[in-house]
């Protein structure tokens with residue numbers, strides 16, 4: 428939120444800023460910019476102070492309502508689809524603690540500027556594991572975070588995403604009433620359908636129609652942070668009865684321009700600023716197929732002669748409304764089901780080896796297309812019988828990564844990339860069931876005989 432400060436607050440705040448700058452990694456450049464603002468602008472009313480911010484996001488499977496009467500299973504951050512809106516000030520030192528409480532691998536990939544350790548691709552965070560992401564919030568604008576486990580479009584469709592808003596350090600935006608709109612796709616019958624059954628806004632179809640409509644006042648500035656978490660067609664975001672201003676790609680470094688409708692492709696965003704001159708009830712929606720499939724909303728513009736002095740965020744209200752409609756119920760998994768509590772560094776010692784000298788040893792192929800839960804065959808052979816003391820080699824012939832993970836926590840291959848293999852020795856007679864932690868519908872069995 429852009430908060431306008433009083434003179435005394437501002438003085439105090441500037442002091443804090445100076446101290447913080449001395450302790451910040453990017454102290455030199457930030458301090459130079461900060462001091463410049465401080466020196467030249469007596470009424471620098473809304474300069475934001477970068478700070479350290481920590482959040483915990485938990486990967487959880489839930490059952491929730493996505494459309495009236497339609498409860499579905501979703502994969503989420505913190506139990507909701509989308510997850511909570513993260514809000515930072517440009518320059519904040521951000522720490523995100525990630526805990527995976529589901530039986531398959533997930534990650535958090537953030538849009539914006541950061542290094543590869545916090546890019547959320549590797550490591551894939553396996554069941555029961557934790558990982559910490561660190562970055563400096565940059566640039567200012569509307570961005571997003573989402574899971575980047577594979578297949579990524581499936582993890583996104585299943586609900587693993589949320590908006591990330593980075594407010595500018597320096598005041599470039601006027602006071603406005605602010606809303607966050609995360610656009611997505613959901614298909615309870617088949618998440619790989621190109622055309623989805625539902626195109627919800629903030630995870631619930633037609634959420635803002637009727638009793639939950641958005642409210643604003645005549646002539647006041649309304650700002651929408653619009654994020655497209657769809658995976659196929661672009662959204663064409665449209666407001667009724669007003670031409671609006673757009674910051675393309677959601678970036679405040681872009682010069683805003685006028686629009687009647689703005690195209691937002693999958694993985695892209697826009698900041699939309701609008702004003703309605705006349706009181707009334709107005710629609711907003713994507714132009715096209717999505718509007719009949721859950722993407723319709725209403726904004727009620729009330730008569731008023733007041734003007735906004737400070738920005739007013741409606742985002743907490745939106746999140747409460749979303750939770751009230753979705754009624755999420757978390758699916759709990761035991762430590763056993765999550766493969767025990769493991770330290771992610773422990774896997775490095777037995778990473779997949781290259782495909783060499785494999786003649787003559789028992790082997791299991793992970794066949795092409797195994798990631799698809801509709802394909803019946805994945806590990807081939809599904810059951811393999813070996814003598815005590817044998818080594819078995821698993822070879823990944825599929826296009827995406829897989830694991831070979833014992834259901835009882837006896838072994839775990841970690842990630843086996845395309846074309847790579849992994850071996851495990853079996854020293855005791857018995858039967859061992861295993862699965863892929865990334866795609867738990869893939870199952871196999873080893874029978875070890877004397």
Ligand SMILES: [Cu+2]
Nearest residue numbers: 533574576582
């Ligand atoms: Cu995921």
